[in-house]
Amino acid sequence: MTLRFLSIILALVCAFVGPVQAQDGPLRIEITEGVIEPLPFAVPSFQPESGESGQMANDLARVVAEDLIGTGLFREVPASAFISTVSDFNAPVQYADWKAINAQALVTGAVNVSGNTLNVKFRLYDVFSGAELGSGLQFSGTTDGWRRMAHKVADAVYSRITGEGGYFDSRVVYVSETGPKDDRKKRLGIMDYDGANNKFLTESGSIVLAPRFSPSGDRVLYTSYESGFPRIYVMDIGSVSRRALEGAEGSMSFAPRFSPSGQTVVYSLTNGGNTDIYTMDVNSGQSVRLTNTPSIETAPSYSPDGSRIVFESDRSGNQQLYVMSATGGEPTRISFGEGRYGTPVWSPRGDLVAFTKQNKGRFHIGVMRLDGSEERLLTASFLDEGPTWAPNGRVIMFARETQGAGGASSLYSVDISGRNLRPVRTPEGASDPSWSPLQQ
Amino acid sequence: MKRILTGTLLIAALAVSACTNPNRFGADGSANGLGANGANGSAGINSGVIPGSANDPASSAYFQQAIGDRVLFLVDQSNLTDIGRSTLDGQARWLLTNSDYQAVIEGHADEQGTREYNIALGARRATAVQEYLISQGVPSSRLRIISYGKERPIEVCSQEACYAKNRRAVTVLAGGLTS
Numbered sequence: 001m002t003l004r005f006l007s008i009i010l011a012l013v014c015a016f017v018g019p020v021q022a023q024d025g026p027l028r029i030e031i032t033e034g035v036i037e038p039l040p041f042a043v044p045s046f047q048p049e050s051g052e053s054g055q056m057a058n059d060l061a062r063v064v065a066e067d068l069i070g071t072g073l074f075r076e077v078p079a080s081a082f083i084s085t086v087s088d089f090n091a092p093v094q095y096a097d098w099k100a101i102n103a104q105a106l107v108t109g110a111v112n113v114s115g116n117t118l119n120v121k122f123r124l125y126d127v128f129s130g131a132e133l134g135s136g137l138q139f140s141g142t143t144d145g146w147r148r149m150a151h152k153v154a155d156a157v158y159s160r161i162t163g164e165g166g167y168f169d170s171r172v173v174y175v176s177e178t179g180p181k182d183d184r185k186k187r188l189g190i191m192d193y194d195g196a197n198n199k200f201l202t203e204s205g206s207i208v209l210a211p212r213f214s215p216s217g218d219r220v221l222y223t224s225y226e227s228g229f230p231r232i233y234v235m236d237i238g239s240v241s242r243r244a245l246e247g248a249e250g251s252m253s254f255a256p257r258f259s260p261s262g263q264t265v266v267y268s269l270t271n272g273g274n275t276d277i278y279t280m281d282v283n284s285g286q287s288v289r290l291t292n293t294p295s296i297e298t299a300p301s302y303s304p305d306g307s308r309i310v311f312e313s314d315r316s317g318n319q320q321l322y323v324m325s326a327t328g329g330e331p332t333r334i335s336f337g338e339g340r341y342g343t344p345v346w347s348p349r350g351d352l353v354a355f356t357k358q359n360k361g362r363f364h365i366g367v368m369r370l371d372g373s374e375e376r377l378l379t380a381s382f383l384d385e386g387p388t389w390a391p392n393g394r395v396i397m398f399a400r401e402t403q404g405a406g407g408a409s410s411l412y413s414v415d416i417s418g419r420n421l422r423p424v425r426t427p428e429g430a431s432d433p434s435w436s437p438l439q440q
Numbered sequence: 441m442k443r444i445l446t447g448t449l450l451i452a453a454l455a456v457s458a459c460t461n462p463n464r465f466g467a468d469g470s471a472n473g474l475g476a477n478g479a480n481g482s483a484g485i486n487s488g489v490i491p492g493s494a495n496d497p498a499s500s501a502y503f504q505q506a507i508g509d510r511v512l513f514l515v516d517q518s519n520l521t522d523i524g525r526s527t528l529d530g531q532a533r534w535l536l537t538n539s540d541y542q543a544v545i546e547g548h549a550d551e552q553g554t555r556e557y558n559i560a561l562g563a564r565r566a567t568a569v570q571e572y573l574i575s576q577g578v579p580s581s582r583l584r585i586i587s588y589g590k591e592r593p594i595e596v597c598s599q600e601a602c603y604a605k606n607r608r609a610v611t612v613l614a615g616g617l618t619s
Contacts, residue, residue, distance in 0.1 A: 181551075181596040207591050209555060229586050230559065252563060252587060255556045268556065270587065273518075273567025275560035296560040312557065318516070319557055342554040356554050382598070385554055401551070405596040432555070 027105055027126035027133055029073050029162045038075035039161070040102050041068060044086045045079075046109035046120070053113040056146055060111060060120060063150035067168045068157065070194065071395075072420030077103040089121060098127040105133075107157055116142050120149040124157050134160045147196055148439065155438070165392035168193060171436040172388075172397065173211040173220050173237075176200060177409055177429035188222060190237065193390075193435065195425030201240055210386070210432045214258045217436040221245070221256040221265060232256045232267055234282065246280055246287070255298050259326070260306040266290075266326075268298040277311055279326075290328035301345045301353075302326065310334070310344040310353050310370070321355060323370060334372035343386055346370075348437070349393035352416065356385045356398075365398045367416055378418040388435045397424060399431040498538050500613040507534050510610040511569060515552075515603075518564035520572060528569060531611055532576030539582075545569045546610045547587040550603035555589060562587030562609075569609040 029039055043065045046057040068074040084097035089110035098106050109122040123136040139152045148169055155166025176189040185204035188211050191197055201220070202208055209230075211222040220235045227244070230252045235242035245265065246253040256267040259279075266279045275296045280287040291297040295315035302309055303326075310323050316333070319340040324331035335341040339359025346353055347367075357364040357377065363384040368375040383401040390396070394416055401409040409431040411424035424433075494501040503509060508531070511524035520528065535541060547566030549558035566585035574580050595602035 182593055184591075207588075209591075225588075250584065252559070254559055268560065270560060270563040273564050273570075273585070275563060296557060296564070298556045298560050299554070312554075314557075319554070342557050358553070361552075383551065403598040405598075407551075407596070407598065 026129055027161055038073055039104055040075050040077050041065075041105035041107065041157075042077045042079075042082065042098060042101070042103035043068075043107045043109075044082065046111045046122075047086065047089045049089075049110050049112040050114060053111040053118075056113060056118070056143070057109075057111040060109060060146065060150045060153070061107075063147055064107060064109070064122075064154045064157070066194065067151060067154035070422065071158065072415065072422075073158075073162065074105075077101050089123070093125050095125070095127055095130045098125075103127055105157070105161060107153070109153060113143060116144070118143045118146055118149060120153060122153045122156070124160055147192060151192070164394055166438065167390035167392045167395060167435075169439050170391050171213075171217065171439070172411075172424070172433050173201070173213060173436070174411065174426070174433040175208055175211065175431045176204075176426065177431055178204070181405065181407055188220070188235075189426065189428075189430070190220075191426070198427050201235060201237070210255065210434075212257045212434045213436045215260050215262045215437060217439060219258075219262075220434075221258060223254040223256065230254045232265070234265075245282070245285075255300065257301055259302050260304055266300040266302060266309060268300070277309070288328075290324070291331075299343045303346050304348055304350045310346055312342045312344060319358075321353065321372075334370060335368070335375075336372055337375055345387055345389060347389050347393040348391060351393070354387035354389060354396050356387065365396060365414065367396070376416075376418065378414050378416065379412070379421065384412075386432050388433050390435055391438045397433045397435055399433060401431070500541070503531070503534055503538075503541075503611075503613055507531055509612070510608045512604060513565055513607040513609070515550075515607070516561070518561065518568045520568055525572065528572045529576065532573050532578050535573065535578045535582065536576075540615060542582045542614045543573075543584070544612045544614060545573075545583060545585045546592075546612055547585065548592060548606055548608050548610070549590045550606040551590045551593060551598070552603060553590060558589035559587050560589075562589050565607075565609045569611065573611075 043061045045061045048054045048057040065076050069076055081101045083100055084094045086108050104127055106125040106127050112119040119140050121138045124133045126133045137156055139149050141149050151168035154168045159166045170193045172193055173190045175186050177184055177186055179185045186208050187204040188201040188208050190199050190201055206224055206226040209223040211220045218237055222233055223230050224233050232245045232253045233242045234245050252270040254268055256265050263282055264279050265282055268275050269278050274294055275298055276291045277297045277300050278287050278289050293315055295313055297311055297313045300309050300311040307326055308323055309326050312319050313322050319342045320333055321335040321341045321344045322331035322333050339357050341355050341357050343356040344353045352367045354367050357366050362380050364377040365379045365384050365387050366377040381400050382403040385399050387396045387398045395413055397413045399409050400412050401407055408429045411426055411430045411433050413424055414421045489496050492499045494505045496502055508527040511527050545566040547562030549561045566587055570583050570585050593606045595605045
């Protein structure tokens with residue numbers, strides 16, 4: 001039984017990893033087929049078009065390269081191998097020189113700094129086809145936000161080559177952790193998706209849990225014990241001002257998430273020892289009870305169209321995943337494998353649900369279709385937990401806690417084929433990541 | 441599976457019996473050490489009970505150490521064990537005698553579970569204690585519950601010996617000091 005189950009999973013994973021992409025046709029990576037051989041690209045230092053932009057021209061190109069390499073889909077051809085140099089953004093590209101070093105994609109850019117305004121232009125070339133891929137683009141912003149300009153360039157490159165939406169110009173809000181397991185301090189942190197520009201949003205005086213971005217990325221819902229009991233708060237990220245959203249006397253509320261409209265919050269409320277799922281209008285505070293059973297119902301997450309909610313319940317005897325209408329009603333169970341399933345999160349593309357699976361003393365991050373089919377386990381460890389989706393629905397970030405008295409939590413990302421597991425840089429220990437939508 | 445269960449029961453039973461001993465939470469009544477010196481020095485009565493000390497049956501230290509302020513649970517369970525009920529019988533008697541105390545019952549889970557589920561599970565455990573105390577006559581108005589899920593372990597190893605002590609509901613006293 002176990003073996004058969006394992007081999008089914010293996011078969012699924014193998015089916016997912018397709019053959020190496022041949023470079024006969026146009027420049028293209030099919031992410032859904034998996035990639036074994038990363039595509040080689042070159043990003044020469046961008047052209048400084050104003051006197052003060054030299055350093056930035058170099059830094060921008062580095063961030064673009066790091067974004068692309070970090071996907072696991074691309075490999076950088078180092079500058080030491082270059083035959084050509086790019087000395088003019090508008091000069092014709094010497095394709096033969098780039099072809100000779102097997103750089104299949106070439107990204108060129110130019111930078112102009114005027115006061116604190118930054119202009120970045122870029123072009124993407126399909127070297128083997130000898131043609132530009134898409135037309136050049138230009139982004140403007142402030143010099144402070146220069147990394148965002150680089151992420152936007154990388155998003156456009158990634159998007160043109162993979163046909164998928166980008167995810168680099170995004171942020172992550174998470175719980176920063178310090179101290180030993182029996183005296184852990186927690187506070188909210190927010191950073192760029194790659195760990196840059198970290199900032200803390202709360203003090204570490206009380207427990208904070210599971211921050212979640214609003215659909216527009218300007219607010220965060222989270223659970224805090226600052227009142228002495230777990231209550232849900234909503235914070236405006238810009239002003240860092242917050243207010244309690246829910247917390248009736250004698251009850252505990254937690255596990256909040258926004259609806260796609262940003263007007264409604266779905267959450268868990270415990271009353272009399274029983275935990276059920278409710279929704280609340282953010283402005284009026286009016287709440288509606290969606291489940292009413294003696295079992296535990298928690299960790300709700302909306303479908304991208306807002307019509308349904310996936311959640312976990314132990315009504316069958318242990319944690320399993322269920323889908324119900326966003327207005328409540330009879331749910332449908334979708335998880336049937338061995339073990340326990342929790343913390344479901346609906347993919348922003350709507351096609352998959354990510355979850356935490358606990359089986360035989362191990363934890364996994366996995367994905368399955370909404371009918372429960374095509375379950376794929378992406379990770380395995382002593383304790384993996386709390387997946388969150390990249391804006392393009394192709395990468396998942398989660399927290400991994402190590403075992404034992406010195407155990408600590410940190411963030412990792414993995415793509416939905418289970419490849420490219422990578423640590424995410426944070427200044428301290430970290431858990432409960434929530435990935436923002438692409439920034440506007 | 442059966443063997444694992446038996447093992448778990450055994451360990452849990454051992455852990456429960458250990459929990460009535462002074463422990464890290466019990467040490468919170470540390471004001472007693474100071475009180476001992478002061479009382480001996482000033483009054484010179486060595487037969488008297490030092491108020492607030494673990495020898496004072498009306499003190500929270502006595503509640504923690506002599507009565508036992510916590511009960512333990514099996515994996516994923518919120519049912520009270522026989523040993524747990526016996527501890528709670530003592531807690532109920534004490535709370536009925538010392539009626540100026542209120543209590544917050546803290547529910548906890550071990551680290552083997554997802555965060556949200558463990559908060560809900562801790563709430564179940566705290567509620568099981570609350571309901572039992574109420575059934576023994578303690579007014580519900582004196583009891584509140586809170587769940588910490590897996591956020592506040594007292595033991596840090598990643599083995600059943602530690603998990604068994606972390607799967608707990610602790611009755612934390614409040615008030616009573618002004619009387």
